[in-house]
Amino acid sequence: MCIALISTAHPKYPLILLSNRDEFLDRPTAPAAFWDAPNSHVLGGRDLQRPIQGTWLGITKQGRIAVLTNFREEDQGNISAEKSRGGIPNALLTLPPDSDETTEQFAKRLIEEGVADVGGFSLAFGRVRKPEKGRWEGLAIVSNRTPNVEDMTHVATAPNQTVGLSNSLFGDSTWPKVVHGERLLEEVIHSSVLRDDAQEKLVEHFFDILSLDTLPKQQVGEEWTTFVGQLRRSIFVPAVGGKEVETTPADKLAAAEEDEEVLVQERRVERDTAEAESGAGKYGTQKQTVILVSTAGHVTYIERTLYGDGGRPVGNSERDKKYEFDIEGWDDI
Template identity: 55%
Template sequence: MCIALISTAHPSYPLILLSNRDEFLHRPTAPAHWWSHPNTHILGGRDLQRAEQGTWLAITKQGRLAVLTNFREEGDTYVAQNKSRGGIPNAYLTQPPERRESSEEFARRLIEEVGVGHVGGFSLVFGEVRAGGEGGLEGLSIVSNRSVKAEDLVTIATKSGETHGLSNSYFGDRSWPKVVKGEAMLNAAIDDDQQRESGDQSAFIESLFEILSVDELPKRKQGEDWDVYVRQMRNSIMIPPVGGVSAESKPADTMASGKTGTDTPDHGNVEVHEFGYGTQKQTIILVDREGKVKFVERTLYDEDGNKMEVKDGQKEFEFEIEGWQT
């Protein structure tokens, strides 16, 4: 039940990205870092469980950005994942830094060479973050293997004033309350930051993490069917560790699994165990008008499912996008 929120509505930041990664808390995952050779131009976390060591969110020194969300597969529509979805962002990010590839060219390569079959449902937001006309960006694209045609692209973030959310459904699905509320809260945080006129980036970033930490998931009712309860996750931006015995054998994008364990009002004082599923990582990316990137990631739980202090789980990076004005 991941979520990505993207906005071009802040006058100081032509691009703002917020992301929650929801996963099994015990899944081996590397925190955000600059990758090793030959991909030293890529910054992001990596999934260590699959051979592809794919990512859900990363950005390159040249401003190439990719963020992936899974589809919630209802009933028997789950597709056997012979390939990791994390390899989809990798296919875009690991191109040689000097290579320029249009969104249409990448979508064609994704379908014809990388392949989108035998992989679970996904939506990928991707594009080169560069200065565009009238203070805007060149724009980002969205491709999905659950659209009518995988090569059908949606383009966003081409002008100022846009705010968009994407969770575990198709882009534009307004039936997910967490998406609608996330968009509204992000716009409100941007307005509040402008009214402060202090330019306090740290305070603004903290307000964005507050959005990603909104927990409105009710406790599971006694006797409530698990699949019915999982649908409640559409309402909550953050997913606390949740689950139960009936869910242990199901895939992560079909359900959530584990005992609850968080200090939020509805989910306190319950131990997390090895099958816990919930918001594992939170990421904020700010890109200013000079092309300077601020990347902040918070890991909420360690590999044993224990809650981490912010000071222990936070990693910050800053760099300037190469070719920002190109």
Template identity: 55%
Template sequence: MCISLISTAHPDYPFILLNNRDEFLNRPTARADWWESLNQHILGGRDLQRQIRGTWLAITRDGRIANLTNFRDEGVEVSRNKSRGGLVNSYVTTPPYPDPHDESFIRSLVDDFGIQDVGGFTLLFGRLRKPKDGKVTGLGVISNRTESSADTERICTERDQTNGLSNSHYGDSSWPKIVHGEQLLNQAIKTSVSRRDDEDQFIESLFDILSVDTLPRPQDNEPWQSYTRQLRNSIFIPPFGGEDVEKKPADKIAAANGTSTPDQSTVTVGEGAYGTQRQTVILVSTEGEVTFIERSLHDGKDVEPEFSDRDRRFEFKIDGWEH
């Protein structure tokens, strides 16, 4: 049950994004880095299980950012030729559109490509620019339920806003982990400002939020469907799986909304535990300076990286930040 938290409430960082990627821990995943070839302007991790090498989160040197979470839509026919991770790629790999709110991209994705048969997803995307008169460019929100380009919602368009998203449609406040995450992020910002924390102290307080584990442990003989609904309660998902569920298909990892992809339909939990695999914190300062830290808790081999090797940190300034 992935989670993303976005805030514009810090006076020194007009854009903050926190993300947990929850997956099968042995799912092959490339660590965050600058991409290769013609896409050297893109920073992010990549999913290696599918040939398209899609991603759940990426940012570019010119300030374009995209973040995707999946959810299951019961009864919706899914095209195996379309990748949800590829939706992030489609935004960050193409040249930037001339309109500031990416209306051309939205029309291309919704009206031309067609997203109703991609599978359940929510895509956050936008170009990060310096706030003006308290206004922020914000992020667009598209899901497989978006019927036309005119229906695109925008979030975090002003300062002092915090929003959360997990493996359900955006705005679903019935998930405790979203409500809890928004509260914790707002409190961390207030505490950091009052204590005058330096950047590293603030970053660690954000990783602390991503590591909050309130997941009840399974009870003896507890039905699988009943237990997986508990995943919506915890920001952090500790590794779990075993003989009680080793015959359960991966696409049933959630009771109602989950993180499955078509390629995982034959994978079973017994082949590897499920839990929080990657954690990412992104800060953008008032000067347009980006600090991007990815923490790898598991490296696709059911093992934890050495402590000294778990974090990757990148820093750069957004091109065109003032415009």
């Protein structure tokens, strides 16, 4: 649950969403699929480690969409381990297909029911609808610190907006991976529009962004606490492991608390994960997702799984799952 990039800058796609899920690579996770009844209208992956089987990212046939990132707070030791943040996107996505609850109503219910006893999170969510006469419904962002609906941040409310969200509060500019990701997405979209790239080529460029690895190798004698600070620099996190990872909570790894700055040269992650060593007991980018919503309300959802059961690398021919559908009620105003 490391980075989400959202853009309205492409004229053919009113909403583009890119996501990397960073986790322990052997954490049991279901690949993206339409869920079982009564939630067969929901498309997304699921975390199988917790009984609630929450998700970090999903979209429904009616256009409801949610993406969650977590972050660690200093007082998080008091948070009950019984409550899973993955249940927060579930609450939106599993609304009945005929529900008319608005984004604001859901946020008000979420805040009033209380999220203070859940670990730090940011949720970007809403209902994707056809833009009409310059009116874009957009997405809202709420966190466990949001006091009321009036203080919610709204994004993707107009054309040519590109924003990023990672393991901190929205708008935290101290995360180089977010600043870099926003810039790269803007550049890729602009260049792609000029070339009039086909969707397949555009998606390839988006996965290139999600696979950009700027994380330096841990140096001999470098303290683990110093090295972890570099995770906030890289959009893609290659498998990092060892005893330090096994004894470090996922939230602390996601927080990437930085002790000193290290300048690195950009490098592309190796594309053939089949030859990578096992990810068991390691932490890194487990899944990557690209979602496109076209001007006709057609959804293209592509999930790339880099590590599967037990943290085993997934071969190139098996790692991608693609789903397509038309949003119900797209033209309804």
